[in-house]
Amino acid sequence: MTRPIPLPRTRTRTHTHSTAEDRTVGTPSEPSPARAKRSLPVVRVVGLAITWLATRALMLWLLRHDEMTLLGRGSVSREVHGLYFRWYVTLTQGGFPADDPRWQYPPGAGPVLLSPALLSPPLPPLTHVEYFDAFVALTLAADALVAIALVRAARRPGRRLHGAALWIAGLPLLLHIPLARYDVQTTALGVFALLALSRSTRACGAFAAAGALVKVWPALTLLGTPRGRTTREAWTAAAVSAGALLLVLALAFEHPFSFLRQQGARGVQIESLGGTALALARRAGWPGEVRYQFGAMEFTGPYVSAVAAVSLLLTAAAFGLLLLWRLRARRWTDATPYDAALCAVLLFTVTSRVISPQYMVWLLGLAAVCLTSRHTTQRPVAALLAAAAAVSALAYPVLYAQVTACTWTGCLVMLVRNGLLTAAAVLSFRRLWRSSRPPSPTPPHIG
Template identity: 25%
Template sequence: MKRIASVPAVWLGWVVARLVLIYLLKIDHSPRGDVAYYFAGLYGTDPTQMTEYPHAGTWPTVLLGWLTGEDITTFYIGFTVITLLVDAAFLALLLRHHPTQPRAFQAAWFWVFFGTAAGHTFVWRLDIFPAVAVAGAAALLATRPLFASALLGFATTMKLWPGVLAAGLVGRFNQSKTWQRLLAFFCTIFALCGVTIATSGVDRLLSPLNYQGVRGLQLESIPATFLLIQAHHHPGRWHLGYAPSKSFEISGPGVDTAMLWSTIAMTAMLVFAIGWALYRLFAGGWTTRTTMAFFTVMVLLLIATNKVFSPQYIVWLGPLLAVVIRQRLPRGFASLKVLQGLIAVCTIVAAGLGTLVYPFNYDYIWQYVGEKMFPVYVLAARNILILVMVLIGLIWLGLEVAFSKRLARAEGEQPDSPSALPADTAAPAHAQPVAQDLGGLKPTRTTP
């Protein structure tokens, strides 16, 4: 164990793992059509390209374009390099101060394996940028909560989905830091929205929201799983293909019902988030540990209930979970380690299954319907695994809440009272995560 629990061993593992990833890119480079789409959004003649992405979410491509110019080959290479640099920088932050962080190596090895398992979408999609921003926000909650809240606001302007996590910033109503966190979050969003309006207009600000209205049921989503299997057992009854929403969708009998159930599930997820915020607002008990658990559960619920589940969505979970794993575990709660370990393993497996489906077997999902069932069953297994992870995550969140209450009782204070240990005023040693550290191709999926 000591041999792999060392900085040189982790970096050697990272190099080997990323060489494997580069080999996977070479075997099937069709997903680079997404990068070509980003290039066209910068230098093409169609003004609607990339307007489905939030304006701030496209800034990495703008910065890259300044460096690479109008040569698409250079842009391909540059995009791969910049995502790998973000990957390496995040790993370095996970390893920082490892002598005083006993679980740093576990988090680092998780990240090493996760990046390769996530495959092409890890380096050829924009999702790694908001995902790392969310992880940074989680890591900074303990020591720099205002900066963490601002970082979460920035992530929200990049990809929208992190906005739901803001419910986790809510503490007791009579705690000033509750309102400071929320103010930092919303002020960051308003400021960045102002930048978008000033540089690109109101229409550009609203275009990602308008885009959501034209999206149908993506064939990889969890609500579409049963229909997809039926479509392959009965070819011709359902239509599977590339839709105007720039994603692969399914249409036919039962699709409207599946979308209705997805809407109901998404609504329930939002009610859960609001309920959590109200619970914290009146009952108090805000801690960094429970907030990070809440963040993780919400990401899983967003994926599970959505009518869209592109392979890159699993990237949302990886950086955040690495920060969670790096936390010190409290004594007497070994079950927390087990549950976190289960989610980590399931995340890597789910990412690997997603890569096996896309890009390596994706044609057998949507084009050659009924000819090969193995990729369909792999996709179904991935989706079932996500649901299992949701259940594990909810159990973990419940245990974290129980732990925070037990800690408050041990201190003889009510949660969120001015001097209570788990509240806004202080964070115990075991609640300190990385806080001090993270200061001309065939149709391709371009859906954000």
């Protein structure tokens, strides 16, 4: 009997990866960004550049004419002319403004507020006019760097120019406010952290740490890093960078942690979700008042502390939801870290006791990063945020007198703006949660 000749076995090569993100279900395989780039349509890139130049020229014009009633009667630029410049003078003397109740920012804000001095000789100190011009110039530079980074991100396979378009066209919806606040610089650090993740986890962590030391929220850009080595490297880099920066700032300035004393005394700002509820209560006869304190218009009166406590509880609940998502997530795409960052900042913004108009700069920047990826789940959220930004400009500075007086017009504007933000937060978390679940098994076909 002839023995059958065994056929050669076909061996299936199994690729092993050291990172958990490559083991998750549904992660798209893309060429290395260092090896694979694509050319962008020249017409679209030139169009974006022209749009940036035109809209920023308009924003500068608005800033130069903000004494107009509809533009806030100078209240927008006064933040830089008065408050920032006063802090700059204190910082040049080697200390943080510890006795100023309006100083509520981490120590990393100090170098940002000192940065206009880079555009002038060391001596003599800047005048308030020179400081204002230099501050606006640096803000425009940071804005341009964000736009360039978003365009460069679109050169990778699977990426789009939609993010750059949202940033360039969306920021002017806030009128001239972004040019007179340092939130553009903070947003730039958050955007750089997210875009660096695919290239260098250590750079991602360093940018996130630097941003968190300026305004705490950029730390949330690390929430969606895939499990495994990526998370360990990014979070370790963030911790080491934050520690090193804090040490340098503590050695260079006095009272670096004085801001912690001011945070607990914050009340309920009139533009927050709780503030909208109190404004409606005032229309119904509640005896509370609106008063300027801690650098914002806040409610004072009975039940304000209870509303503030509810806001803190909602923030804690939001943190719990995000932690639950992190523990239950099983599926990552290249857009998941972006989507998670936007969702986290949205939830913390909506539940905050303070929703200043410049907070929209953060959300537009994060939404722009999401739109660079074709895998993002946050496209409808970005549309809601663009609408909310436009309504925010109505609330401040255009109709701020109505908002402060709690008229029906002011209440309606805040209801619409905060309603859009709340809807965006709920939709963002829902879509993030669903996108991170493993796909349902396909039933076997019987036929």
